[in-house]
Amino acid sequence: MMQLEKDLTQQQVKFADIEQHLNYELQKQLDKVENKNLVLKKDIVDLKREIDHLTGKLENSQADITQKTKAYSRQLGLLQDKCQAQQQHLAQRFQQLSLFIDKSDSIDSDQIRNLALKLVAEIREMDQKDVCVVCVVEKTNCVLLPCRHHVTCTKCASRLNTCPFCRTCIQDRISTFE
Numbered sequence: 517m518m519q520l521e522k523d524l525t526q527q528q529v530k531f532a533d534i535e536q537h538l539n540y541e542l543q544k545q546l547d548k549v550e551n552k553n554l555v556l557k558k559d560i561v562d563l564k565r566e567i568d569h570l571t572g573k574l575e576n577s578q579a580d581i582t583q584k585t586k587a588y589s590r591q592l593g594l595l596q597d598k599c600q601a602q603q604q605h606l607a608q609r610f611q612q613l614s615l616f617i618d619k620s621d622s623i624d625s626d627q628i629r630n631l632a633l634k635l636v637a638e639i640r641e642m643d644q645k646d647v648c649v650v651c652v653v654e655k656t657n658c659v660l661l662p663c664r665h666h667v668t669c670t671k672c673a674s675r676l677n678t679c680p681f682c683r684t685c686i687q688d689r690i691s692t693f694e
């Protein structure tokens with residue numbers, strides 16, 4: 517009987533040891549999980565802050581785009597009006613020029629040339645600075661030598677003997693590219 521009690525006590529001590537050990541391991545695992553939880557919570561807070569930040573940014577961009585779109589369409593309207601007015605003005609000018617040429621038999625070529633140059637200058641001022649002064653259709657893509665004026669297209673330049681701007685005798689023509 518004494519031996520049995522002794523064995524039992526020994527067993528109880530052993531179990532207590534095992535229990536203590538298990539409790540220790542369990543606590544360790546719990547701590548680990550708790551730590552992971554804290555990290556995750558921090559990540560979630562960070563993400564939420566990031567989302568708020570991005571949402572704010574997006575709202576600002578949208579407001580900005582709306583504002584810009586309004587400004588652009590207003591600008592476009594103004595430009596369209598301006599363009600229309602310029603076209604009307606130009607049409608009038610052409611009419612004046614043709615009437616002037618029709619009516620005057622004794623008109624000298626300098627007068628016509630000056631009027632034409634004035635007209636061309638007006639066209640070029642209307643945001644068409646790269647248009648050929650001779651045909652007023654093609655883009656300016658030729659440099660005349662030796663005066664180095666860049667005012668005509670290659671097609672027109674090939675038919676000219678003198679520069680339409682300064683009347684210097686053309687010795688060579690160089691094509692240019694955009």
Ligand SMILES: [Zn+2]
Pocket residue numbers: 648649650651652653654668669670671672673
């Ligand atoms: Zn031309």
Ligand SMILES: [Zn+2]
Pocket residue numbers: 660663664665679680681682683684
């Ligand atoms: Zn020239």
